[in-house]
């Protein structure tokens with residue numbers, strides 16, 4: 001049986017991004033019949049409706065990557081209490097041309113990540129608002145807010161805090177059940 005493909009979407013381009021660290025850990029604990037596909041947001045041109053008739057190669061590549069997966073796991077940092085522009089751009093590029101969105105109908109998970117104590121709550125919920133319009137279905141419970149993230153990693157950027165590992169393992173178990181429902 002072919003493996004379920006999980007598109008891992010990380011809303012940071014930063015080398016050594018905390019959100020990437022958490023995504024890497026979650027990808028490493030996915031069930032054996034799941035395959036993680038990291039969706040690369042580097043170099044995705046800014047959305048501009050004028051280009052829709054002749055889309056940049058970066059848009060086509062992103063749309064193909066997004067289409068090829070069965071479910072999404074979003075890892076979002078928080079920028080000014082919302083999602084980073086790089087993530088919003090990817091959501092917008094995937095949603096157009098009108099009537100040809102690549103996003104709809106798939107299950108998802110949302111994990112917000114921040115060195116701050118509020119754990120990206122604003123980004124987590126702004127992302128959910130966009131996902132509802134794009135007809136993506138995020139797991140509602142449990143939620144995943146990873147705060148003070150810099151204290152949970154080792155010097156190589158690996159998630160080593162045991163409570164966080166357990167929390168993310170429980171999240172993945174719930175995500176697996178959610179995906180099976182679709």
Ligand SMILES: Cc1cc2nc3c(=O)[nH]c(=O)nc-3n(C[C@H](O)[C@H](O)[C@H](O)COP(=O)(O)O)c2cc1C
Pocket residue numbers: 012013014016017018019020077078079080081082113114115116118119120
């Ligand atoms: C433009 C900008 C806005 C930010 N706004 C917030 C914020 O609203 N809440 C927060 O917790 N952290 C905020 N931060 C700090 C980020 O949480 C921090 O830079 C974090 O490392 C970004 O995630 P990453 O490591 O995955 O790139 C902001 C950072 C930037 C660059």
